[in-house]
Amino acid sequence: METLDLxxxxxxxxxxxxxxxxxxxxxxxxxxxxxxxxxxxxxMKGTALNTIRxxxxxxxxxxxxxxxxxxxxxxxxxxxxxxxxxxxxxEALGEVFDKDFHIPFFGPGNWWTELLGFLQDFVALLVLVSxxxxxxxxxxxxxxxxxxxxxxxxxxxxxxxxxxxxxxFLVYSVLILRGVRFExxxxxxxxxxxxxxxxxxxxxxxxxxxxxxxxxxALLAHIASFGGFLVFTLYSKHLHVLAIxxxxxxxxxxxxxxALEGELIDIENMDEDTVLGVGQIxxxxxxxxxxxxxxxxxxRCQSQCPAWNTAKPLSxxxxxxxxxxxxxEAGPYLLDGGRDAHEDVDVLGMxxxxxxxxxxxxxxxxxxxxxxxxxGACVEECPVDIEHVDHIVDLRRYQAQMESAFPQxxxxxxxxxxxxxxxxxxxxxxxxxxxxxxxxPVLGEDVESMAEVEYLFWVGCAGAFEDRSKKTTVSTAxxxxxxxxxxxxxxxxxxxxxxxxxxxxxxxxxQMMAQxxxxxxxxxxxxxxxxxxxxxxxxxxxxxxxxxxxxxxxHHSEILAQLIVDGKLSPQRSGDGxxxxxxxxxxxxxxxxxxxxxxxxxxxxxxxxxVEMGRSRNQSFCCGAGGAKxxxxxxxxxxNLNRVDEAITTLRDxxxxxxxxxxxxxxxxxxxxxxxxxxxxxxxxSDGVLSEGEVQVLDxxxxxxxxxxxxxxxxxxxxxxxxxxxxxxx
Numbered sequence: 095m096e097t098l099d100l101x102x103x104x105x106x107x108x109x110x111x112x113x114x115x116x117x118x119x120x121x122x123x124x125x126x127x128x129x130x131x132x133x134x135x136x137x138m139k140g141t142a143l144n145t146i147r148x149x150x151x152x153x154x155x156x157x158x159x160x161x162x163x164x165x166x167x168x169x170x171x172x173x174x175x176x177x178x179x180x181x182x183x184x185e186a187l188g189e190v191f192d193k194d195f196h197i198p199f200f201g202p203g204n205w206w207t208e209l210l211g212f213l214q215d216f217v218a219l220l221v222l223v224s225x226x227x228x229x230x231x232x233x234x235x236x237x238x239x240x241x242x243x244x245x246x247x248x249x250x251x252x253x254x255x256x257x258x259x260x261x262x263f264l265v266y267s268v269l270i271l272r273g274v275r276f277e278x279x280x281x282x283x284x285x286x287x288x289x290x291x292x293x294x295x296x297x298x299x300x301x302x303x304x305x306x307x308x309x310x311x312a313l314l315a316h317i318a319s320f321g322g323f324l325v326f327t328l329y330s331k332h333l334h335v336l337a338i339x340x341x342x343x344x345x346x347x348x349x350x351x352x353a354l355e356g357e358l359i360d361i362e363n364m365d366e367d368t369v370l371g372v373g374q375i376x377x378x379x380x381x382x383x384x385x386x387x388x389x390x391x392x393x394r395c396q397s398q399c400p401a402w403n404t405a406k407p408l409s410x411x412x413x414x415x416x417x418x419x420x421x422x423e424a425g426p427y428l429l430d431g432g433r434d435a436h437e438d439v440d441v442l443g444m445x446x447x448x449x450x451x452x453x454x455x456x457x458x459x460x461x462x463x464x465x466x467x468x469x470g471a472c473v474e475e476c477p478v479d480i481e482h483v484d485h486i487v488d489l490r491r492y493q494a495q496m497e498s499a500f501p502q503x504x505x506x507x508x509x510x511x512x513x514x515x516x517x518x519x520x521x522x523x524x525x526x527x528x529x530x531x532x533x534x535p536v537l538g539e540d541v542e543s544m545a546e547v548e549y550l551f552w553v554g555c556a557g558a559f560e561d562r563s564k565k566t567t568v569s570t571a572x573x574x575x576x577x578x579x580x581x582x583x584x585x586x587x588x589x590x591x592x593x594x595x596x597x598x599x600x601x602x603x604x605q606m607m608a609q610x611x612x613x614x615x616x617x618x619x620x621x622x623x624x625x626x627x628x629x630x631x632x633x634x635x636x637x638x639x640x641x642x643x644x645x646x647x648x649h650h651s652e653i654l655a656q657l658i659v660d661g662k663l664s665p666q667r668s669g670d671g672x673x674x675x676x677x678x679x680x681x682x683x684x685x686x687x688x689x690x691x692x693x694x695x696x697x698x699x700x701x702x703x704x705v706e707m708g709r710s711r712n713q714s715f716c717c718g719a720g721g722a723k724x725x726x727x728x729x730x731x732x733x734n735l736n737r738v739d740e741a742i743t744t745l746r747d748x749x750x751x752x753x754x755x756x757x758x759x760x761x762x763x764x765x766x767x768x769x770x771x772x773x774x775x776x777x778x779x780s781d782g783v784l785s786e787g788e789v790q791v792l793d794x795x796x797x798x799x800x801x802x803x804x805x806x807x808x809x810x811x812x813x814x815x816x817x818x819x820x821x822x823x824x
Contacts, residue, residue, distance in 0.1 A: 098310050105314045106190030113321025120328040121336075124387065127425045134344075134355075134379035145343055152342045158477040162394065165231060168224040172261065175217035175224075176335070182214060182268050186316050189271075193309070194280055202282040211283020215272075215290055218265045225258050242402065245393025248412045253330050253391075260323040267319060269293050271312035274305050337387035338478055344381045350481035351470040351685045353636035356491075359602050370601065371491025373446055375421050375457075376428055382485060386418035388478040395472035395482060400716040401465040405730035408465035410472035410482040413458060417485070420444070420457045447489050449499040461729055463489055464501055468597050468721035469680035474712050490599025500598060507725040508600055511607065515589035516555040517725060522586035525553070528564040529583075534571060536585040537618055544619040549581040549648075552634065554627035555590050556765035562772060563765035566793035570626050570650045572803055573795060577662040579653070581624065587614055591633040598722040605641065608633075612643035626650040626795065628681035628688075628764045629720070635686070649682060651763050651794055655691040658698050665700055666804040671751040672702045672759050674797065675744045677737065677771060678714035679764035692763045695794045699801050705748040707740050715740065719766035738774030742789060758789045761797055768793055 151157045156173060160166035181197060188195030200207045232254055237244040246254075273293025275281040277300070281290060297305065327335055334341075346355075359370065372378050393411050401408040420441070427436040436442055447463050448456030463486060472482040493499045510519035526536070535541050537550065544550065551574070557567040574581055592607030615623075623645050625631050635647035657663045674696055682688045689711050696704050709715040718724075718733030738760070745758040760775070762768045772791040778784045 098306055102193070102310050102313060103190055105310075106187075106317050109314065109317045109321050110187065110190070113324055117321075117324050117328055120325070123425070123429075124328070124333075126429055127421070128380055128383045128387075130376050130428055131378055131380035131383045132376075134381050144347075148345075148347060149339065149342055152479065153338055158475075158479075161475075164227070165392075168227045168231075171217070171220035171224040175221045178213050178217050179264070179268075181210065182316075183320055186268070186271075186313060186320070189313055190317070193275075196282045200282060202284070207282050208286030211281075211286035211290070212288065214283070215269075215287045218269060218289055221261055221265050225262050228254070228258060242405070243397075245397040245411075246391075247393065247396065248409060248415070249391040249393065250331070253332070256326065256330075257332060260319055260326065263319045264316065264323065267312050267316040271309055271316060273297055274309035274312065277305060278302070278309075331389060331391045334388045334390045334478055337384060341381075341384040341388040341478055344384060345479040346481070350473050350479065350484060352632060353640070354487055354596060355484055356596075356601055356605075356640070358641070359605055361602070369492070370495040371493070371599065372488040373492040373496060374433075375417065375424055375446065377492075378417075378485075378488065382481070382488070383421070385414060385480040385485065386421055389414045389418060389480060390478060391415065392477065394475040394477065395480070398471040398475045398713065400467055400469060400471065400718065400733045400736070401730075403715075404728075404733050404736050406461070406465040407459060407729070408462045410466075413462060414480060414482065414485065416457055417446075420446075447493055447499075449493075449497060458489065460499070463493065464726065465729065466721050467680070467716045467718060467723050467733065469716035470684040471680075471713070471716065474684050487597065487599060490597075491601050492599075494599035495602060501726045503727055504598055504722060504725050507722070508595060508598070508603060511590050511592070511595055512603055515607075516559060517590060517594055518555065518559045520559045522589070525558045525588055526583070526585050528553070528558055528567050529571070532568070532571065535582040537582040538587065539585065541582050544582075544621070547580045547582045549579065549622045549624045549653075550615070550618075550620045551581045551583045552623050552625040552627075552630055552647075553583055553588060554625060554630045554765065556769070557626055558588070560765060560769060562769055566626055566765060566768065566795055569793065569795040569799040569803075570624075570654075573654055573657075573663065573799060574624070576803060577657040579657070579662075584614070584618075587618075589614075591630050591638075593629045593633045594722040594725060596633075596637075597720065608638055608641045608643070612638055612641055615643060615645065621646060623647045624650055624653055626763075626765065626793070628679045628686065629766065632681045632685050649686075649688055649691070649763070651682075651692040651695055652688065654795065654798060655694045655698075658695070663798075663802050665801045667801055668700055672699075672757045672797075673705060673745050673748050673751055674702050674759040674761050675705050675707050675741050675748075676710070676761045676763075676794075677707070677717065677741065677767055678711055679762065679767045680714065680716050680720055682763055683714055684712055692761070692794045695798050696761055699797055701751075701801075702797070703748070703751045705744055707744045709740065717762075717764075717767040717770040719770045724766050724770070732774070734770040734774035735777060738771055738778060739783075741771070742775075742778065742784065745789065759797065760789060760791045761794050762791060763794050765793075 156170045159169050184197060200210055235244050235246060237247045269290060272281055272290035276290050276294030277297045281287060327333060369377060395410040396402050399410055423441045427439050427442055433442050445456040447458045448460040451460045466486045468483050470483055507517045510517050514521045541547055553567055556563040589611055590607055592604035596604035623634055631647055631649050634645055676692055676696060696702055715737050716733055717737055741760045760771055762771060768791055775789050775791055779786055
C-alpha cells in the first residue's frame, strides 16, 4: 500500500472515529438528561399523517423561518444544502477506503447522476452566498452597535462565527477534492458538477503526484471539518439541527398560544411532597427540555418582546438560555445520584427564581419573571416552536402557590377574585349597573332558560365594573338589540373567568373559578356565548374545555361583522371624517387568530379611513395589560406609552380625510387595551404631545355605534368617572 493511501485510510478512520466517539458520548448524555424531565400530556399530532404534515411545514418547509425574508431565505439555502451535502459526506467516507468510490447506482453516464452532481454544486454556491449574507447581518446588527435593539444581544456571538467558518471550510474543502477528482477523471458528475469542473480546470498542468497530495489533504480536511462541526453542534446552540425534529413532533399545534397547559389540582390528595409549578430545573416537562435543546439564540423572540423593547429585564431568549445553561451545569449531578447525593453542590442549591429583585443565588431574577405580559409575541416569532409563555407560567405557578413570592400589589386582585368573584372586589350586586335604563334580559329572572334566547352575553369583569369599558358593553348590547339578536346575561351569576389568576400563576384559584363558572353555565344550558373581552374569550373557548366546559364562544367583533354581512345592521346616519388605526389585542389576534373581523367593522363605517400601524396583526405590539400586568406595577418604560406613541405617529403621518378637523381614533377590541391606551393618550396630553381631544381611544363597537345606531353618543370615549381602585374584599 502506498504511503498516501495509508495516510488517507488511517487519517480518515482516526478523524471519523474520534468525532463520532465524542459525539456519541455527548448524545447519550443529552438523551439521559431529557429522561429525568417530568412526563407531559401526549403532544403527538393525533395521526402519523398529521405528524408528517407538521414536519413538512415547519422543518422541510421552513415555514416560520421564511417570515423573516432575507435571513429566512439564507437559512433555507443552508438547510437544504445540509440535506443534499450528506451525499458528499457519504462519498468522503467511501473515498477513505477507495478514491474511485461513488454512491451505488450513481455511476458515470446516468442522467440522475449528473442531476445529483448539479444539485451538490448548486447548493454549495448557495451556502457560500448564505455565509456572506449571514456575515453581513451579524456585522450590521452587532449588539455593540445597536444595543438592546439587536436581536443578538446576550448571545455568544463567537458561536455564530465558528459556524460560518465550519460551513465555509466544509464546502471549500469538498470543492477542492472534487476538482482534483475531476482533473483525474474520477468524478462521476463530469457534466452536472459545474463548480467542481471549474475548480478542476484551475488545476490543469499540476503533476499527478501533486494532485494526489492535494486530494488527500482536501479529503482529510473535509472529514476533520465535518467531525468538528458534528461535535460543535452537540455542544452549542446548533444542537437545534438535531433537536428540531423531536421538538416539532411534540410541539403544540398550530402553536403554543391560546390555552395554557395545566393539570387538575386535587387538593384532597395533596401532601407535603406535592409540588405546584416548577421550582427546580428537573421539574420541567420533557417538552420544555426539548425547548432548551432547540433554542438557536436567533433573537427573533427578543426583538418582538414588549418587555425587552421597553427596557425591562425580561428577554425570552435569555430566559431560555439561562434555564438551558443551568440544566447543563446541574445535569451531571442530577444523573449521578440526584440532589440527595450532592447536597453541597452550589449549582444544585441555586433558586430557580429569586424571591426578590437582584437576588444573587437565583437563575432567573424576580423582575425578569414578572415582566412578562404573556402576549405571545415570542412564541409567534420563534422558528423552532419554543413555548416561552408556558415556561414562564410554570415558574410563576411555583412562586405564587408554593412560595407566595409575587408582586405584592397583585395580592388585592387575587383576594378580590376569591372573595367577591371579580378583580375589583365590587361584588355581584353591581354587575348590572352598566345596563341601567336598558332592557337587558337576565337569565333566571327575565328569561327562565337558554331555550328562550340564542346567546349568552358574557359581559366580563372589566365590562361590568370599569367605567370606560361599560361604554363598550352598552354599545355592544345596543347593536345586538338593533340587529334583533336574542341574548341574555347572567347578571349576578357571572364571575371572573380566572384569567388574571392563571396568568399570575395562581392555578388553584383559576381552577376553582373555572369549575364554578362551568357548573353555572352547564346548569343554565348555555351553548353559545358572546363576549367583548378577548381574555374571557380565550379562557371560555380554549381553557374551559379541559375542565368540562364546552361552549361556542364568539367575540363581539365577529358577530357584529356577520350581522352587517347578513344585512341585519346598516348605517343610520352619516359618519364624520375619521382617521382610524386599529390596535390588535394580543389575546384576540396572536392567541386566537382573529384579525379581519374588527377591520371589516371599521371599513363598514362611512367616512372612516383606516391606516395600519407598522406593528400590526400577528406582529402587533402589546398594550401591557396581559399576564395580570394590568394589576401590577411596571419597571422601565411603560408598554402602553410605547404603543400609544406608535399610534400617534401613524395617525399624524396618514393622509388627510374629509372633515374639519378630522377626528383621529385608536380603535381597540379589548377592554384592557382600551384602558391602557387611553391612559397612555391622557399621559401624552399631560406631556403636551397631544392636545385635548386630538386622539380618542374607542372600541370597535363604539365606532360602529356612532353611525349604525341613530341615537348613539358622539363622544364615545370621553371619561368622566375615575377607574375603580383595587381594594381588598371583605
